Amino acid sequence: MILAPQEDLALPETFQSWFKGRGWQPRAHQLDLLAKAQAGRSALLIAPTGGGKTLAGFLPTLIELSALGPRKPGRPRGVHTLYISPLKALAVDIARNLEAPIAEMGLPIKVETRTGDTPASRRQRQKTSPPDILLTTPEQLALLLAYKDARRFFESLKYIVLDELHALVTSKRGDLLALDLARVEALVPGVRRIGLSATVKDPDHLQRYLVPQRTGDERAALVLGKPGQPPQVTVLASEAHIPWSGHSTRHAIPEVYNAIQAANLTLIFVNTRSQAELVFQELWRINEESLPIALHHGSLVVEQRRKVEAAMAGGKLKAVVCTSTLDLGIDWGDVDLVIQLGAPKGASRLLQRIGRANHRMDEPSCALLVPSNRFEVMECTAAKEAAEHNILDGELERTGALDVLAQHVLGVACAEPFNLAKLYDEVCTAAPYAELAYEDFEAVVDFVATGGYALRSYDRFRRIVKTPEGKYRIANPRVAQRYRMNVGTIVESPMLKVRLRKSVKARGGRVLGEVEESLVDQMVPGDTFLFAGEVLRFEGLHETEVAVTRTMDENPMIPSYNGGKFPLSTYLAARVREIVSTPEEWQALPTQVAEWLEIQRFRSVLPKPGELLVETFPRGGKNYLVCYPFEGRLAHQTLGMLLTRRLERQNFHPLGFVASEYAMAIWSLEDMSPLKMSALFDQDMLGDDLEAWLAESALLKRTFRQCAVIGGLIERRFPGQEKSGRQVTFSSDLIYDVLREHEPDHILLRATQIDAARGLLDIERLGAMLERIKGHIVHRKLPRISPLAVPVMLEIGKEPIYGEANEVLLRETEATLVQEAMRRD
């Protein structure tokens, strides 16, 4: 490649010869990005993995710093470039990768990381004597900005490099980061932002996110890397019987094992931690060759994970079973096959995971999709097509969350007093908050100051107070201290350490990792479960630790599979509906699946893509209604709740419902077939019924807890901080109940509702579905269950249900125990 003269200018001699010395040519996108940055612009680089993206992001920095010359002793210089990554491990990895060019070119540049793991002494030193390039996370950036000397710390900042931006912006973490970027702009105007991202459907959204929004027309420059080879994706056509329902993929384990044998290093992605444990166990059960197969997920102790990562990098492993912990850009070895167990749920996620295989751009990555049930066969087929044609899921642009804003406002006040109107303008330059209403901003500030209650009783406990100049500052240093303890938007459910004891009586032992408190709640001493690749016996809860021993039990209890965290993407859902309705497409499906659909066509009907099929039939003395919206479990769960209420009012005596990714079934005492389906599925269910249900939904309470922690109403609990035994804290559920009753329009409840509508309840999607099917409902009254209904009917009893159902369970338990006690035999 011959460089254009202008580009030649941009790349100094040292760098040109360094590239040459390595036998490399600077890539077009690297030079393009450099030119944009040197012209003073912020830019978004979209390039596939392995495209030299990281180097591209740091080139402008390295060149500028090399021109500065060596540091003068005793004259510390400020941070020049901040690098923000979603993962601590990624920051550490990048530090390693930057070492090579810096050392080889002999550049006078100091690079350091700053994460939660960085020792306090070094963090302290970094504040007075910072490195040139600081690699860190969004949370650490928030902390740095909340220090009193933040203004001085950032004064010589020139660049912020944002890695894996596509992964950051879709969450509350992205909201926080956007606010922090706005803060940096206020402290040091003109800092250039460089966003690095995998391919996304809508780059415009990221381009807006990167730069301050004033007129709404501001965009970062877009630089596109050369796309990589399209991946080679295969959907496993299993020889075994493909299950009707379930998510275990147990049936395909021998075939997965064969694929592992044939490849060099395989990454096996599953959707949940418990599934990772199960698959790992199953693979070892048939591992006659003793292939080195390892396990990697977020609950395992860090040392264990590091060991696996090192073994991968050292080429000592054949396969790793993992969850999304290995999704993002860390290079840990020569992976040549990615296996996805269970449907990937979204095309973008699949592409990201496939990208973990083969970091050489000129060769295609290989992936094998293993559907766990019949519907998933179609979903995997749709995902395969999407991956091959690079079709991505559209991400909804976020509206900045109010709880995150509250946290940020307190952080700003910790650093220096702020002016209300000025801070509002600043916040609005962050893309997610561009549309924020002033009244909402004021309400958030009031919430930060006093809790924002209509009953003004906390005015004397204010956390932020007005200065004589009319600015707002924190009331005392303790407020800043507490802010620092609670920063961040990731709220994990309470976790308990798992300690392996040699025997029941023994003390001490090794910590294997952490499990959710809710899982422990389900267990009684003597129960066995899978964890860290072993079968363990639960011995009891000791203070805040779970005591376990090893056991030989062959049939450990499987923690309930909560259907994964991700709902089926809209794009894949539409495609699955299409496959179901088009017999010509069935040739590509395994015979068992094609036959299943064929019999459905014969026995009932196959809905056309725009239609909603509703079937009613009797079974075992009950009456069933099954519908097939294909909108994901969350939306179906909400639909089930709302329809149950409606049927109850109309005296059909619904007894229960179950939701899967594809369908929803309700059963009742009365026959539901005379119902007018268009009325039953009318959009008006999203009005009062929804309101009434929200009032008591356990799902909403979970969302509330997150908002309350992020917004600073409830402080995080830290391990060891809790007093043993005696419960001295309070439950967020109780707070929610009281607040909802006494101040239903409190700002935190509003934040909760907005969150739930997009998240756990997926109301947005349900609304879109009800709109779509209006006038397109096909109802079939059947004498018995249809083939399409079988999978969801098999889920009955396996799925946890919320709300009222708990009362039913208590009643049943009482009745059973009474019956047992009263028996005369």
Place this chain on the structure above:
Amino acid sequence: MTDETCQFEVAGEVVIAHPSGAAFVPSQNTLIVSDLHFEKGSFFAAKGQFLPPYDTRATLSRLQTAIDRFQPVRVIALGDSFHDGAADTRIAGDDWQSIQTLSARFDWTWITGNHDETLPAGIGGTICAELKLGPLTLRHEPTAAPARGEVAGHLHPCARVQTSSRSLRRRCFVGDGDRLIMPAFGAFTGGLDIADKAYDGLFDGSVTAWVLGRSRVYTIPAKGLAGVS
């Protein structure tokens, strides 16, 4: 009234458990509530965590429901009625008035607890550390050894009920026929699992939990309780 209560005996005395967490002793026409923890919300607010300032009125409103249900002559608050000694400096005026009105309207006894060794001045009613009620002895903290006839609070008992599909955690009354520990009544009060070692040695016989549901009290013997033998 559709509330479904539950009836059992403590040392031979009939006690009715209400889903609000109150207990009624019909022979004495007496309502007992424990661990009201008034002003727990503002206690945390004073320290910088702005919990909603509505817990006292939520607790009072539930107390009113229980009073309306049983129409007692006498009401006994079994200790820790106020979350801390300075609660009366933070309480809202109308909440304070509601409390005074209540204590004047009934034969009211405040038993002292570890959170409220001294009760606010002007609270009304009788204040004492312990009270006899027929065969029952009412005090805040349970005696360490089995104690026939004792009704206490303090521990905030909650039970984990083993149902067919999962375990559910709920506030409860817990007892063995000889003695009873009352659930915490206050709106923001947490719970302590009855499987915790804090309960060791309190009961002689087999334990039963009377579990508070949304509008019913469920009787669950030890067999149905996680971690309890």
